[in-house]
Amino acid sequence: xxxxxxxxxxxxxxxxxxxxxxxIVKKAKGKSGCGCGCSGCPHASACQSKKTKKA
Amino acid sequence: MMxxxxxxxxxxxxxxxxxxxxxxxxxxxxxxxxxxxxxxGVYKKCAEPISIVDLxxxxxxxxYTPEEVISxxxxxxxxxxxxxxxxxxxxxxxxxYLSTQILEIDVPMVIALNMIDEVEKSGDVLDAKKLEEKxxxxxxEISALKGRGLDELMTRAYEASRxxxxxxxxxxxxxxxxxxxxxxxxxxGQKVDNALFHAVKLVELDELEVKMHPDxxxxxxxxxxxxxxxxFGTDFDAIIADARYKYITKNCSPALVKKVRSAxxxxxxxKIDKVLTHKFWGIPIFLLILFALFHLTFSENLLFLxxxxxxxxxxxxxTALEGVFGDxxxxxxxxxxxxxxxxxxxxxxEAIAGAMEAGGVSEWAIGLVxxxxxxxxxxxxxxxxxxxxxxxxxxxxxDSGYMARVAFILDRIFRKFGLSGRAFMxxxxxxxxxxxxxxxxxxxxxxxxxxxxxxxxxxxxxxxKLPILTAIAGGIGLTFGLxxxxxxxxxxxVVGIVVAICAVLIMRSTTMKxxxxxxxxxxxxxxxxxxxxxxxxxxxxxxxxxxxxxxxxLASTIxxxxxxxxxxxxxxxxxxxxxxxxxxxxxxxxxxxxTPLGFGSQIGSFGWVFVVAAITGLIAKxxxxxxxxxxxxxxxxGFVADEALEGIDAxxxxxxxxxxxxxxxxxxxxxxxxxxxxxxxVATAKAELGKKRFNMTLVFWVVTSYVVASMFYLIGxxxxxxxxxxAVWAMVITLVILNKQGKINLxxxxxxxxxxxxxxxxK
Numbered sequence: 001x002x003x004x005x006x007x008x009x010x011x012x013x014x015x016x017x018x019x020x021x022x023x024i025v026k027k028a029k030g031k032s033g034c035g036c037g038c039s040g041c042p043h044a045s046a047c048q049s050k051k052t053k054k055a
Numbered sequence: 056m057m058x059x060x061x062x063x064x065x066x067x068x069x070x071x072x073x074x075x076x077x078x079x080x081x082x083x084x085x086x087x088x089x090x091x092x093x094x095x096g097v098y099k100k101c102a103e104p105i106s107i108v109d110l111x112x113x114x115x116x117x118x119y120t121p122e123e124v125i126s127x128x129x130x131x132x133x134x135x136x137x138x139x140x141x142x143x144x145x146x147x148x149x150x151x152y153l154s155t156q157i158l159e160i161d162v163p164m165v166i167a168l169n170m171i172d173e174v175e176k177s178g179d180v181l182d183a184k185k186l187e188e189k190x191x192x193x194x195x196e197i198s199a200l201k202g203r204g205l206d207e208l209m210t211r212a213y214e215a216s217r218x219x220x221x222x223x224x225x226x227x228x229x230x231x232x233x234x235x236x237x238x239x240x241x242x243x244g245q246k247v248d249n250a251l252f253h254a255v256k257l258v259e260l261d262e263l264e265v266k267m268h269p270d271x272x273x274x275x276x277x278x279x280x281x282x283x284x285x286x287f288g289t290d291f292d293a294i295i296a297d298a299r300y301k302y303i304t305k306n307c308s309p310a311l312v313k314k315v316r317s318a319x320x321x322x323x324x325x326k327i328d329k330v331l332t333h334k335f336w337g338i339p340i341f342l343l344i345l346f347a348l349f350h351l352t353f354s355e356n357l358l359f360l361x362x363x364x365x366x367x368x369x370x371x372x373x374t375a376l377e378g379v380f381g382d383x384x385x386x387x388x389x390x391x392x393x394x395x396x397x398x399x400x401x402x403x404x405e406a407i408a409g410a411m412e413a414g415g416v417s418e419w420a421i422g423l424v425x426x427x428x429x430x431x432x433x434x435x436x437x438x439x440x441x442x443x444x445x446x447x448x449x450x451x452x453x454d455s456g457y458m459a460r461v462a463f464i465l466d467r468i469f470r471k472f473g474l475s476g477r478a479f480m481x482x483x484x485x486x487x488x489x490x491x492x493x494x495x496x497x498x499x500x501x502x503x504x505x506x507x508x509x510x511x512x513x514x515x516x517x518x519x520k521l522p523i524l525t526a527i528a529g530g531i532g533l534t535f536g537l538x539x540x541x542x543x544x545x546x547x548x549v550v551g552i553v554v555a556i557c558a559v560l561i562m563r564s565t566t567m568k569x570x571x572x573x574x575x576x577x578x579x580x581x582x583x584x585x586x587x588x589x590x591x592x593x594x595x596x597x598x599x600x601x602x603x604x605x606x607x608x609l610a611s612t613i614x615x616x617x618x619x620x621x622x623x624x625x626x627x628x629x630x631x632x633x634x635x636x637x638x639x640x641x642x643x644x645x646x647x648x649x650t651p652l653g654f655g656s657q658i659g660s661f662g663w664v665f666v667v668a669a670i671t672g673l674i675a676k677x678x679x680x681x682x683x684x685x686x687x688x689x690x691x692x693g694f695v696a697d698e699a700l701e702g703i704d705a706x707x708x709x710x711x712x713x714x715x716x717x718x719x720x721x722x723x724x725x726x727x728x729x730x731x732x733x734x735x736x737v738a739t740a741k742a743e744l745g746k747k748r749f750n751m752t753l754v755f756w757v758v759t760s761y762v763v764a765s766m767f768y769l770i771g772x773x774x775x776x777x778x779x780x781x782a783v784w785a786m787v788i789t790l791v792i793l794n795k796q797g798k799i800n801l802x803x804x805x806x807x808x809x810x811x812x813x814x815x816x817x818k
Contacts, residue, residue: 012427018610022606
């Protein structure tokens with residue numbers, strides 16, 4: 001296996017894991033799930049978790 | 056940190072001021088009800104940083120809709136250090152009505168006379184100092200759009216916030232002032248904050264106040280029995296409203312000196328409205344404008360010039376420009392931009408594939424990069440210009456003030472289907488994204504109307520669904536040689552709207568029965584859209600689309616590539632053996648479910664790709680075309696080409712490989728357009744509807760998409776089935792009409808009643 005092939009596999013796994021982790025972290029923090037930013041979004045509260053709303 | 060609240064009537068420019076003060080790029084639009092939730096930013100130019108809170112627009116502090124409650128509760132409960140009351144100076148009297156209510160709250164207050172430049176332009180003179188003397192709070196002239204007077208406004212607001220202000224009422228001298236006084240004393244005895252404000256609301260018998268202070272409400276009811284006003288009888292609400300307007304007319308209106316005009320001279324907006332909101336021509340003009348937008352975005356025969364221009368009028372054949380401008384050089388701007396980006400991404404893909412081959416990289420690694428990563432991402436990314444162009448057109452219509460008019464002209468028709476014209480605004484927002492559209496339904500006062508609207512919003516094709524429509528329509532054109540494929544795209548948008556109307560009609564006649572609330576909407580004045588505003592909208596949209604392409608879409612396509620190149624025994628499979636992969640196995644398992652829709656078991660050995668694409672679309676709709684982009688290159692390796700295939704080419708290759716027919720392809724578009732939307736929209740629907748209604752909504756989406764898509768397939772495949780569907784629809788419509796006339800009762804079809812009936816029978 002060439003080094004570039006190892007890099008490719010690692011990069012692919014990293015991308016998938018990073019997207020999943022960031023989605024979970026965002027959800028936990030009560031941030032947007034639509035891919036858009038929450039700053040200045042009038043609809044941010046609709047995406048926020050119940051936990052955050054209570055806090 | 057100090058907190059200042061921005062409060063004012065809808066469409067008075069609060070969000071524009073918020074953006075000007077905080078440097079934010081929050082969405083602004085020229086129609087009332089853009090902001091449905093509060094949002095915060097920081098103003099840094101004062102002695103200390105100040106948190107600015109933009110509140111949804113309200114006409115008074117007696118709220119009716121959910122977002123109006125947000126504004127009232129914030130001012131009363133969160134106790135901001137200062138309330139900046141923004142007033143549309145071109146509409147002074149009506150806007151000051153809210154000011155007279157805020158005056159009753161114990162909070163420092165500053166009035167911002169927004170759009171003062173418009174007042175000056177019209178020749179009127181507004182004396183801010185005179186107004187300040189009369190009202191007793193600072194008044195500052197500003198133009199939020201042009202950034203005029205913002206620093207002065209914040210300086211005055213900062214100064215005002217240093218001194219506590221006791222609420223005062225403008226209702227002195229009315230026949231119920233003593234009752235207000237008694238209620239105030241009673242509330243102060245109960246240690247209620249803002250006793251004056253609550254006392255006035257109590258006398259108005261405001262629903263929220265009566266619930267909170269039933270004892271004092273009893274006092275008002277008792278007083279009512281012995282009271283009689285000459286004009287309004289015992290309608291305290293009317294007496295108070297009348298007193299407020301009398302105060303405004305007497306004290307504030309003299310500050311405004313209006314230019315002498317001919318009494319019946321129509322304004323510019325009136326002149327435009329005579330045409331655009333015409334009783335008969337209003338709707339055809341709207342449809343024509345809509346068609347023009349889609350034509351400029353998708354057509355390969357701009358202004359239908361193909362028939363008029365002589366063949367070969369421009370020598371593009373065989374040149375690189377042919378691929379961009381079309382063989383007749385008459386592609387629409389949207390298609391030209393699409394082709395340009397497509398050319399760039401294809402060249403980049405080929406260069407990377409070439410470099411990898413030259414470097415001796417193995418076949419699977421090239422496949423992963425070219426098909427798995429680039430194929431999927433580029434397939435979606437190439438549609439960005441068309442999405443942005445369509446979004447730009449909609450933004451222009453919205454900013455100009457036309458969209459608010461469309462809500463007005465559609466009210467007459469919507470009413471027949473059980474909705475008010477107000478529901479049009481969230482629906483039209485659905486063409487951009489279902490998430491904000493669903494949240495915007497909070498402006499609808501009637502709960503059942505709101506639920507029905509949320510359920511049909513995904514039927515209005517959002518930007519993410521545009522690649523599905525365009526790529527498959529393009530694929531049909533490329534494979535079957537059909538001209539005007541843009542008409543398929545436009546037709547699909549119309550199908551979405553028609554299905555939404557039919558669904559609302561059925562819902563409002565059965566499970567969501569109820570009176571249509573009256574539609575009152577202030578029509579904004581027409582103005583030229585602000586270039587900066589439009590560019591901010593576009594930048595925001597482009598940024599999020601690209602972010603999504605390189606995160607969710609990229610991750611999805613990598614996963615798809617891996618599970619399509621590994622067997623259940625976790626052995627690597629080359630492109631030729633893709634039919635033995637995990638993904639193919641799962642797809643084939645689900646294939647029979649889609650047989651009535653035409654893309655199930657009846658299509659070729661690679662038919663499972665359509666099923667997989669529809670499933671991946673549940674994460675993000677862009678994934679549908681990304682899946683084709685990822686798999687087409689592998690599947691067609693032995694058929695067409697060995698390079699990464701993008702967008703329309705990928706679909707055309709899949710059509711070739713599966714030999715799927717046009718009716719099934721149309722059914723595929725319809726299914727994806729109407730079925731469960733993306734994760735984000737589903738989460739929003741759940742938050743807005745509550746669990747029980749949300750579950751019903753999921754069923755509604757699946758059933759509607761399945762039924763309508765199978766209808767398209769069956770009619771397309773066997774034309775005579777159209778008679779069956781016409782008969783069924785005629786029966787449904789007849790039942791609905793008879794139900795409306797009270798001749799039959801469709802309540803028996805209500806699931807609640809059905810369940811109750813079953814329970815009774817069981818007993």
